[in-house]
Amino acid sequence: MKAQHPLFWKHLCELNGINYCHPDVTWKELFCSGELPAMCPHLNTSMLDPSFIQAKKQLVWSQLKNNRVVCLDSTCNFFGETAYDTDHYATDRHNIILKLSSLHIMELWCNSCIGFDYFHSDTKQGSKSESYIMRKLTKNLGSVTQETDTQLITKKRQEIESNIFKIQFRNSTTHIIQKDWHTSWLDFISGKTTHHPGPLLNTKISRQDGSLNPALFLGKDFELIGNLTRWYIERMYGVSGTIVSSDSLKQNAEYCKLLHSIRLRQQMNSSLRYPFNH
Structure with missing residues (x-):
């Protein structure tokens, strides 16, 4: 029967204007989910094509400044100030743009639908399939795949990630990640190496059931990151395993010792930011 064929x-x-789907979701599941009317029809899998990515990389990273936008139409090389992106849309009817900044890196925006953002709660988070396309696109644009990418992209990423690291704990929830990955990441952003650590494999700090191991030691087995850093890592690096928020552990007595060490670190960070005046 035709209905059984993917x-x-x-x-x-x-027919509903959607031509992309998360690899873990079948087309039948996507259609039956009822999400199609709320999904952006202007995203598409052609944005993940290697030739498209390479063509946009130079434009994106050379224009990476606050309040800049880059058009993601394959035939267009437009970039400009955020205030003027509606003028470009009105003229050329190109829907998808990247909003650039020195911290958020890439925020996908559709002029016909609505903005997509992983960090700000007042903009659309997107369905699973939308999120897949957006994360894959961002990761591909940030990857170094050719020799010509190395100097421009690596230098820009080191600058951006260093800035994120410096401000990550301002009014932020803390999250737990593996120490070895964190150390490799610091080596990259400090310029000790030009090789970034790759995807975060946050599995060594978990038990077999996937829950966090309560016998971990801060500074030896795990380190803390803030909301902005977590958002960036998930988007640019990718994560295997689960990034646990320290807030989610507060109601569980077995994490009492682990949480105590986290609170001490938070107090130290706070005193460094706001020293007492004598």
């Missing part, structure tokens, strides 16, 4: 459901999704 292409049948794919065509139904395409």
Whole structure:
């Protein structure tokens, strides 16, 4: 029967203007989820094509300043100030743009639909399939795949990630990640190496059931990051395993010792930011 064939459901999704799907979700599941009417029809898998990514990389990273936008139409090399992106849309009807900044890196925006953002709660988070396309696009744009990418992208990423590291704990929840990855990341952002640490494998600090191991030691087994850093790592590096928020452990007595060490670190960080005046 046609209804049993994946292409049948794919065509139904395409008739609704959606031609992308998360790899872990079948076209049938996507169609039956009821999410299609709320999804952006202007995102598409062609944005993940290697030739498209390479063509946009130089433009994106050379223009990486606050309040800049880059058009993601494959035929367009427009960039400009955020205030003027609606003028570009009105003229050329190109929907998808990247909003650039020295900290948030890349915020995807559709002029016909709504903004997509992983960090700010007042903008759309996107369905699972939308999130997949957005994360994959961002990660690909930030990857160094050719010799010509190395100097420009590596230097810019080191600057940006260093800035994120410096301000990450301002009014922020803390999150727990593996110490060895954190150390490699610091080596990259400090310029000790030009090789970034790759995806965060946050599995060594978990038990077999996936929960956090309560016998861990801060500074030896794990380190803390803030909300902004977590958002960036998930988007630019990718994560295997779970990044646990320290707030989620407060109601569990077995994490009492671990939470005590986290609170001491937080107090130290706070005193360094706000020293007493004598």
